[in-house]
Amino acid sequence: MSTELLPPVAPEVLAGAVEQLTARLRKKLDATIAECGERAAAGADGAVEVRFGEDTVVTLRPGPAGAVTEAGQAVCSCLLAPRCLHRAAVLGAAPIAEVSGLSGPTEPGADASARSGGGADGEPAAVPARPTAPYVPSPASPAPSSPSPSSSPSSSTGSVPSEGAGETALTPAQTRAGTALWEAAAEALSAGVAAGGAVVQAELLRAAHSARLAGLPRAEAAALRVVRGLRAARDRSQGQRLGDLADAFRALLAGAAPLASGTAGAAWAGGARRAYEQGGSLRVYGLCREPVLSATGYGGVTTHLLGADGSGYTLSDVRPGGLGRARGAGSASVALGGGILDHAGLARGGLLIAGATVSADGRLGAGRSVRATPLRGVDWSKAPVAALFARPVHEAVAEALAVAAESGTGPDAPGAGLLGCDVEVVGAAGDHLVARVLGGGPLVRLRPAHPHPELPHAANLRLIAAFPGLALRVLGRPDLDRAATLRPLAVGPVPGTTHTLRLPEEWRGRADLGYDRLQGDNVPRVAPAGADSRTGPGPVSAGPDPLAEAPLWRVRRLLETGVAGGRRAVAEAARGTEAAGFAVPLRRAGLVGAARLAQDLTAEADRRPRDSFGRLLDPSADGYARAWLASAVHLAAAERFLVAASWN
Numbered sequence: 001m002s003t004e005l006l007p008p009v010a011p012e013v014l015a016g017a018v019e020q021l022t023a024r025l026r027k028k029l030d031a032t033i034a035e036c037g038e039r040a041a042a043g044a045d046g047a048v049e050v051r052f053g054e055d056t057v058v059t060l061r062p063g064p065a066g067a068v069t070e071a072g073q074a075v076c077s078c079l080l081a082p083r084c085l086h087r088a089a090v091l092g093a094a095p096i097a098e099v100s101g102l103s104g105p106t107e108p109g110a111d112a113s114a115r116s117g118g119g120a121d122g123e124p125a126a127v128p129a130r131p132t133a134p135y136v137p138s139p140a141s142p143a144p145s146s147p148s149p150s151s152s153p154s155s156s157t158g159s160v161p162s163e164g165a166g167e168t169a170l171t172p173a174q175t176r177a178g179t180a181l182w183e184a185a186a187e188a189l190s191a192g193v194a195a196g197g198a199v200v201q202a203e204l205l206r207a208a209h210s211a212r213l214a215g216l217p218r219a220e221a222a223a224l225r226v227v228r229g230l231r232a233a234r235d236r237s238q239g240q241r242l243g244d245l246a247d248a249f250r251a252l253l254a255g256a257a258p259l260a261s262g263t264a265g266a267a268w269a270g271g272a273r274r275a276y277e278q279g280g281s282l283r284v285y286g287l288c289r290e291p292v293l294s295a296t297g298y299g300g301v302t303t304h305l306l307g308a309d310g311s312g313y314t315l316s317d318v319r320p321g322g323l324g325r326a327r328g329a330g331s332a333s334v335a336l337g338g339g340i341l342d343h344a345g346l347a348r349g350g351l352l353i354a355g356a357t358v359s360a361d362g363r364l365g366a367g368r369s370v371r372a373t374p375l376r377g378v379d380w381s382k383a384p385v386a387a388l389f390a391r392p393v394h395e396a397v398a399e400a401l402a403v404a405a406e407s408g409t410g411p412d413a414p415g416a417g418l419l420g421c422d423v424e425v426v427g428a429a430g431d432h433l434v435a436r437v438l439g440g441g442p443l444v445r446l447r448p449a450h451p452h453p454e455l456p457h458a459a460n461l462r463l464i465a466a467f468p469g470l471a472l473r474v475l476g477r478p479d480l481d482r483a484a485t486l487r488p489l490a491v492g493p494v495p496g497t498t499h500t501l502r503l504p505e506e507w508r509g510r511a512d513l514g515y516d517r518l519q520g521d522n523v524p525r526v527a528p529a530g531a532d533s534r535t536g537p538g539p540v541s542a543g544p545d546p547l548a549e550a551p552l553w554r555v556r557r558l559l560e561t562g563v564a565g566g567r568r569a570v571a572e573a574a575r576g577t578e579a580a581g582f583a584v585p586l587r588r589a590g591l592v593g594a595a596r597l598a599q600d601l602t603a604e605a606d607r608r609p610r611d612s613f614g615r616l617l618d619p620s621a622d623g624y625a626r627a628w629l630a631s632a633v634h635l636a637a638a639e640r641f642l643v644a645a646s647w648n
Contacts, residue, residue, distance in 0.1 A: 005040040005048050006090070007062040008097035010069045011205035011224065017074070017091050018202035020083040029092065030197040032085055036093035050090045052078075058090040067097040092198040096205075096224060096231075170262055177214035178259025180207040181223060185252050186625035188226065192566025193233040193245070201227050219259060222252040233564075242560045249563060250632040253625060278357060283308040284364075285350040285378040285385065287418070288475055288490035289343055291326040291455055291514040292318050299325030301332070303343050304418060304489070305351075305364070310384050312417055313362045317343065323454055330515040336364065337372035344515070348508040350375035379509050380420075380473060381495045388420035389473060393437055393444075394647040397478050401640045404480055419486060420475045422494050427540035428465035432485075434542050435472065438494070442484055442647055443543040449476065449487040450514065460513045464491070467523050468540075471500040475510075481639075483547040483646035488513055499524055547642045551585040555598050555635050558582075559628065567605050567624050574602030594638060597631040 021029065036050055043049040043059060050058045056078045063069050068091070076087040170178070184207040188200050208223035229245035231237075284305040292300045300318030307313060315336060317329050331344045341349060352373040357365030378385055396419050403417075423435035423444065433446040448457035464470065473495075476488035492510040493500040502522055503511055511518060562570040582602075586595035604627040609617045 005042060006036070006050075006094035007048060007060055008067040009060075009074075009091050009094040010067060010097045011220075011227075012209040013068055013071055013074065014088075014091045014094075014096070015202045015206035015209060016071060017082070017088040018199060019206070021085065021088055022083075025085045025088075026199050028085060029089060029199060032089035033092045033198055036090050040090075040093075050086075052086050056086055058086050060090065060094070068094070069097070088198075092201075096228060170259065171214070173214045174216055174259065175262045177207070177210040177216055178219070178256055178261075180210050181219055182253070182256040182260040182625075183207070183622075185223070185226065185249065185256055186621040188230070189249055189253070189562065189625050189628060190567040190621035192562065192569060193230060193242075193564050194569075195566055196230045196234070201230055216259065219252075219255055222248070222255055226252050242564055243556070246556075246560050246563045246632065250629065250636065253629045254633060257626075257629070278355070280356065282313075282353040282356045282358075282364075283350065283375065284313055284353065285375070286347040287385065287388075288510060289330050289347040289512045289515055290489050291330065291450060292316070293323060293326050293450060293452060293455075294318075297322050299323060299327075299329065301326065301329040301343050303334075303347050305346075306385055306388070308384055310387055311362070313358065313364050315343075315346070315364045323452065327454070327515075330512075334372075336366050337370035341374050345374075347512060348510065349377040377508055380475075380492050381509075388418065388475065389422060391420075393419065393421050393441055394644070397480075397647045398644050400478055401480055401644055405637070405640060418475055418489070419478050420473070421486075422471065422473050425464055425468050425470040425472065427468045428462070429540050429542040432542070433461045433465045434540050435474075438471070444647075445482070445485045445542055446474070446476075447479065447482075447485055447487050448513075449489055455514055456517045457513050460491075460511070460516075460518045461488075463518050463520070463523070469499055470523060471497040473500075480643060483545045483643055484543075546646050547639060550591070550638075550642060551589050552591065552594060552635060552638055552642075554582060554586065555594050555631060558598055558601065559632055559635065562601075562605070562628055567621065570602060570605035570628075571608075574606055591638065593634055594631070597627075597634050601627040601631045603627075 018026070018029070039050045039052065041049050041051070046062065048060045048062075050060075052058070056076065058074065058076045060068055061073045061075075063073060068074055071082065074087055074091055075081065076084050078084050078086055081087055184203045188196055188204055191200050204223050204227050208220040208227075211217070211219040211223065225248045226245070229240070229248050232240040233242065233245055284307050287304040287306055290302045290304065292298070292302055297320055298318055299321045300316060302314050302316045302318075305313040305315065315334065317332055317335070319325060319329075321328075329343065331342050334341050334343060334346050336351070337353060337355075341351070352375050353364070354371040354373075355367070355369040357367050357370060359365070380386065380389065400417065400419070421441070421444075422438040423441075423446075424438055426434040426436055426443065428434070429445070431447070434443060435446055436443050446461060448455075448461060450457050464472065471494040473492045474486065474488045475490045475492075476486045479485035479487055490510050490512050491501065493503065501511070501518075502524065503509060507516065511522075558570065558573060561573055565572075583595035583599055586592070586598070601624075604624050607623070611617055
């Protein structure tokens, strides 16, 4: 089904259209939606027309923002309009509009064109999913401990663990919105992808709209992420992973549970925009540039900066334009306080900012009162940047995992910072590069920060992999979903070594892997003395993977089975031939909590008591959703533990 011509539709408009349908028409809705993409045609004055027969035409007239935001902008010529199947089907086939409340942060004294993100409203996914600010700890701050994979976060399916930290009292309206969101998410999870059609999605959209009206924009964003995941899975879109949808369900349910109970973490009760505060005078130094691409057609660049006190900052320029915008923005001018640098110069230079405005996650604002003066950059081997590479990698990853677990897993939640380390190249292993952290560190997998073939990330890593023994200083973002995996953003030479990168002087000791293309003359041809002769350009072993070797994959497969086929599929899996031996491998590996919670899930999925007339005594999906969530949260905690262990 091609829906390229259809404009985005606000969630509440689609939810209202589906609610107006009769029960008979709702049964036909999914089949009718599948036909709308082929019927769409461009109309006059920017309108889009979808014709059903000779006398029935649905016309969408998007507003100035390019989206259908009001019910009157979607009209049908049939006699049943606006409560007709045609209108609801066309709205259901159109993409869901981005949440306008989750655009860039509001800054004091800044207009809409001067926001730090540089993009249009309604593009929360344009920034990197992980936190962009590097973390430099104080010497007194110990690394947080990771949870044991054998411990259970919940003693029974009746109590649901929350992934957020701290509790904030909610208003009655927010509690009601949280309850509606939990109920809609539970029903969607019970239905699964197989039965999660337009009607189920509309209930989620209605609950999401209620969350926005109650001042819970992040809860709304989590619900919209689930709806988009359901749509992509049902359409079998390329790149859609069932595991991503399972993680989206976990994030939504884990956030909706405390909302429904009247308390929630500060991340879920926060405002729609990231508020900027006055930061006074700042001296920041460039670290690297990172191209940004979103699935909704936005592109741009994020430049990572480090303050003189070790605090991390970012400056982004993201607007509609896709790949071309992402490639060109790397050399675009920096719109900050009249500064004369471009992003390429800022990544290797610095700024002295007067009257700075800074958001909680380190984004620099571009208000009218901000003034910036260019500074000379700092080499990676000198303070304050050298502190990024001095910290042991296992401590940095443990801190990143703790921050990610505390902040939640929503699309705009802050995440781990940048990690720096010195490595020695071992060779290529499949689609990634294997390197060993110098100083007795672990083997790590270096994967492209962005897989798009038109961006040079993958090509640069392939070139580096052809030179085993090469010493690199790497700055990147740890992949918290994979064992010992780093997604490098920039590389440079290791001080005091001879077999390392030789970069042009104008690059100032670093290469941005998303913009700069390494050449053969950037690498010395002579192998270092004492290099392992067994390594070569051929494939090498990436070392043990505790996450892949653990039997936790059985739990994830069970959870993903529930997401794909719903409650019935989990119940059928419990009756299959593998049911008897399902918990044995988990218990043998010491994962007693995971085994118990998985068994509770299968038992709850199969619990459907009926009366003498065959009617369900308890049709609610609440108990099943709680059992699924308890198992999912425990799995996430166990996987975090194994990821942290892989960096030791």
